[in-house]
Amino acid sequence: MEPRTAFQSKTVMTDLVLPSETNPLNNLFGGELLARMDRAASIAARRHSRRIVVTAAVNHVAFNRSIPLGSVVTIEAKVSRSFSSSMEVYLDVWIEDRESGECIKANEAIYTFVAVDETGRPVKVPELVAETSLEIERFDAALRRKQLSLVLAGKMKAIDATELKALFL
Numbered sequence: 295m296e297p298r299t300a301f302q303s304k305t306v307m308t309d310l311v312l313p314s315e316t317n318p319l320n321n322l323f324g325g326e327l328l329a330r331m332d333r334a335a336s337i338a339a340r341r342h343s344r345r346i347v348v349t350a351a352v353n354h355v356a357f358n359r360s361i362p363l364g365s366v367v368t369i370e371a372k373v374s375r376s377f378s379s380s381m382e383v384y385l386d387v388w389i390e391d392r393e394s395g396e397c398i399k400a401n402e403a404i405y406t407f408v409a410v411d412e413t414g415r416p417v418k419v420p421e422l423v424a425e426t427s428l429e430i431e432r433f434d435a436a437l438r439r440k441q442l443s444l445v446l447a448g449k450m451k452a453i454d455a456t457e458l459k460a461l462f463l
Contacts, residue, residue, distance in 0.1 A: 297421040300429045303342040303373040307334045311365045322361040327387065328352070331369055331403050335383040338371040339407035342381055343419040350380060351406040353439060359389070359400040366390040368397065374429070375436030379416035380408045382436045404439070
């Protein structure tokens with residue numbers, strides 16, 4: 295199985311915020327944004343693995359800026375690291391300023407997907423080759439995030455979390 299780059303999984307989705315997708319403050323519902331991010335992330339994971347993928351976890355979501363009615367929203371998703379059958383996907387959410395056209399980062403998220411066969415059993419995925427400095431930073435941090443998740447879930451002993459120990463020792 296040939297390694298793949300983050301760029302090969304890049305998925306960009308652009309859409310408009312409509313009235314039926316907003317809360318009483320006329321901002322995009324958080325759940326609507328989560329659904330959009332899930333779709334973009336699943337496409338990125340599928341592009342990387344070339345398999346059926348299922349959402350395993352929403353590891354992190356930061357709602358840093360509200361997204362008002364009428365905004366043009368762009369979600370960029372790329373696989374940031376792959377493991378045996380799982381892939382971490384990092385998402386950046388941008389809103390376009392109505393007057394200047396400038397794109398402002400509004401939110402970000404990290405999702406985990408697992409590649410499966412037709413019966414739902416996990417299957418191996420290609421390694422990821424990080425190329426840019428941002429991709430390398432996200433690639434390195436993905437192992438720390440995975441180890442933290444495993445420790446918190448009781449699936450790994452803290453003493454065995456080598457990447458986490460390196461941060462504190």
